[in-house]
Amino acid sequence: MERTELREMIMKHVSKIAKIPASEIKGGDNLRDDLGLDSLRSMELLARISDELDVDIEFEALQGVQTVDDIIAFAEKL
Amino acid sequence: MKVTFVYPAFKRHAQSHPELLECVPCDEYFGPPSLGIAYLAASTPPDWEVGFHDDRFDSLDAIGDADLYAISAFTPAAERAMQIAKTLRARGGKVVMGGIFPTLMTGEVSSLCDAVVAGEGEGVWGRVLADAKAGTLGGVYRADGPADISRIPPPRIDLYLGKEKEGYRPDDYPLQQSRGCPLQCVACVVPLTMGPTIRFYGEESILSTARVLGSRGKYASFTEDTAFMMFSGARRRFKKLLKAFASDREACEISYIGVSMPMLLVVEDEIFPMLRDAGVNMFYLVGGFDNITQNAFREGNVKELDEARQAVARCLENGITPYTSFLVGMDHDDPGVFRRMIDFANETGIERAEFAIFTPYPGTPAWTRLSAEGRITTREWSKYNDANVTFKPAKMSAEELLSGYLWLWKEFYRTRQHLRAEDKKRKTIQF
Ligand code: SF4
Numbered sequence: 318m319e320r321t322e323l324r325e326m327i328m329k330h331v332s333k334i335a336k337i338p339a340s341e342i343k344g345g346d347n348l349r350d351d352l353g354l355d356s357l358r359s360m361e362l363l364a365r366i367s368d369e370l371d372v373d374i375e376f377e378a379l380q381g382v383q384t385v386d387d388i389i390a391f392a393e394k395l
Numbered sequence: 396m397k398v399t400f401v402y403p404a405f406k407r408h409a410q411s412h413p414e415l416l417e418c419v420p421c422d423e424y425f426g427p428p429s430l431g432i433a434y435l436a437a438s439t440p441p442d443w444e445v446g447f448h449d450d451r452f453d454s455l456d457a458i459g460d461a462d463l464y465a466i467s468a469f470t471p472a473a474e475r476a477m478q479i480a481k482t483l484r485a486r487g488g489k490v491v492m493g494g495i496f497p498t499l500m501t502g503e504v505s506s507l508c509d510a511v512v513a514g515e516g517e518g519v520w521g522r523v524l525a526d527a528k529a530g531t532l533g534g535v536y537r538a539d540g541p542a543d544i545s546r547i548p549p550p551r552i553d554l555y556l557g558k559e560k561e562g563y564r565p566d567d568y569p570l571q572q573s574r575g576c577p578l579q580c581v582a583c584v585v586p587l588t589m590g591p592t593i594r595f596y597g598e599e600s601i602l603s604t605a606r607v608l609g610s611r612g613k614y615a616s617f618t619e620d621t622a623f624m625m626f627s628g629a630r631r632r633f634k635k636l637l638k639a640f641a642s643d644r645e646a647c648e649i650s651y652i653g654v655s656m657p658m659l660l661v662v663e664d665e666i667f668p669m670l671r672d673a674g675v676n677m678f679y680l681v682g683g684f685d686n687i688t689q690n691a692f693r694e695g696n697v698k699e700l701d702e703a704r705q706a707v708a709r710c711l712e713n714g715i716t717p718y719t720s721f722l723v724g725m726d727h728d729d730p731g732v733f734r735r736m737i738d739f740a741n742e743t744g745i746e747r748a749e750f751a752i753f754t755p756y757p758g759t760p761a762w763t764r765l766s767a768e769g770r771i772t773t774r775e776w777s778k779y780n781d782a783n784v785t786f787k788p789a790k791m792s793a794e795e796l797l798s799g800y801l802w803l804w805k806e807f808y809r810t811r812q813h814l815r816a817e818d819k820k821r822k823t824i825q826f
Contacts, residue, residue: 334661355686361661364625373628376577376591 318370320393327388330365334358344386352385363388370395396528398439399446399461400432400554403479405472408749408804408826411782418805420815421747421824425451427565431494432467433550435516443524447554450475452563455482463527466508467494469584470756471780473503480508489532491523496776498588499758501535511535514588515574517542541590544574549600552607567614567650570605571596572633576621580684582753582761585619593627602639609647620653620681623662630662634669641672651677651718656687656706667713678715680706683722683753692735693727700739707743718824719745721803724753724796726789733799737806746811749826750803751781752796 318326332339335352348354354362360379366388367374372395382391409415409423416423428449436445448458458464464483468476473496480490484507493512497504505511510532512519518538526532552568559565573596574589605615622633640649652675659678682688687706690699710717721736740748755761755771756779765771770787778785782800784793791799804826808814 357657358661360625364630365663368631373631374626376626 323392324389326369327366327385327392330362330369331385331388334362334365342385344384344389346385347383348385348388349383363391366392367395396442396463396524397444397446397461398463398465398524398527399448399458400436401448401458401464401466401476401479402428402432402450403466403468403472403475404451405469405475406777406780406782407471408751408780408782411778411780412801414801415804415826419808419824419826420812421808421826423826424824425563425565427555427568428467429469430550430552430569430571431516432465433552433554434547435465435467435493435520436551436554437548438517438520440521440524445551445554447558449558450479452558452560455479458483462489463524463532464488464490466490466492468492468497469495470776472496473500473776473779475777477504477507480504484508489527491527491532491536495584495588496757499584499756505535509533513537515542517544517547541575541592541594544594545597547596547600549604549607552604556607556611556613565613567616568608569618570601570608570615571619572601572617572636573619573621573627573629576619576624577626579760582756582759583684584756584759585621587758593621593624593629595627595629595632598632598636598639601636605640605647609645614648614650616650616679617652618679620655620658620684622652623654623658623666630666634666637669637673637675640674641669644674649673649675651675651679653679653681655681655685656703657685659706659709660687660702667715671714676715677718678710680710680717680719682720683725683751688722689725690727692721692732692739694729694731694735703739704743707745711744716747717745718747718749721748721750722753723750723800723803724784724786724788728753728788728796729790730795730799733803733806736803740807741810746814747824748807749824750800750807752784752800753786754779754781754783755786 328339328342331342335354346352348359363374382388439445466476466479483490490508491510492504492508493516497511498513501511501513513535514537519536523536573593575593576585577591579586608615623630687699687702690696691703707717723732755765765786772787773785784796788796
């Protein structure tokens, strides 16, 4: 997946789970403090992204993921 | 050589408090044992004859001779398991014990049997049997690592089905997709006994077990709340299973799926049509392990209460009965918690529920903490069954907790007596 396409896909999922329009979400937004996602919702977010990329993720993947940019970096490595 | 697996008797809510049989308008359900024995029996080499003794229904005098007795016990059955071990050994039998309690409290049982299997049995079972044959059985057998359950044979569910008789014909049997869980809920034994990584049974093994159940007119229940888990591809695999169930509705039906409220809130919308196609119409909403149900019934906690309402509403909107499990006696629970739970159940339209007393199961973080605080009040393991107070509650007396729990059962079902008119399947609950 192209970088911009990947970013768009991630924004779509962040927007859906955080219930915030994608246009209002910034890369530096903190999942918990800015977007109000508790740990389960953050896990769900990673799961939906990995599902779309057709890979399985492990619990440990969540460690170190704090912002939207972290997710993009994480997804690029998948 | 013959090995006889033993499932010891234990008490549930109705046996601990027979008065519940009067006021709960449902049939009490004696379920089959969990799958541990059936899986280990399946891993037993063919040169061993396999027997199965269900202590809930059969006298120990009728157990018959065996070269080895393998007793599997979780905490409510631990005392009885220890009695059985003593009796069988006094008769000259060899006894190995395994399961949740011997795994987490090995020291409690090791002097009462010839050997203990700590953790999953599959990795050491061949060695246990070989040692038993050679007369060298002894000590604690612990596998080096988790078993590769994707390759193990389907569980010997026939052993359980063969025990059915008048008065004991369970409608549904447990089915598992996986073992283990990465979440560390404070009172849960799953990560402690099965490890923190989700491992999966082979899909064909699950489906063939389902077909056996279906051919006998049984339902399959996915009791654990890990079906929708987002790790290791658990949910993706479960969706595949749902499709398989949907494509052959005649083969076997699912009676219910265990799920926690937080999971129910985050799971994608697309799952509901899939559940419908597979004929799933009930969730067992596990309570007390997650942040929503731990906090929703605290005085003035608006956020979690609202989330709990949303979880129940999401079930009902999708045509799924939320069979809800309420847990009382956590440290923040005050005497007002009982009334708040009933108000919530009535307001949200819950029609089926069970009520349980918080129980610090030995070996769990809850047990460690309450032990350190000197708040464990009994080591009578038969009372560790969610129906008794085994510790000193923080914000009420033990008596208040017990009477509040009994009041919940009575008050909830007082206004649901119409369930008596339901057909047998719909009015049977585990209590
Ligand atoms: S309660 Fe459920 S989610 Fe929590 S650790 Fe146990 S199996 Fe995992």
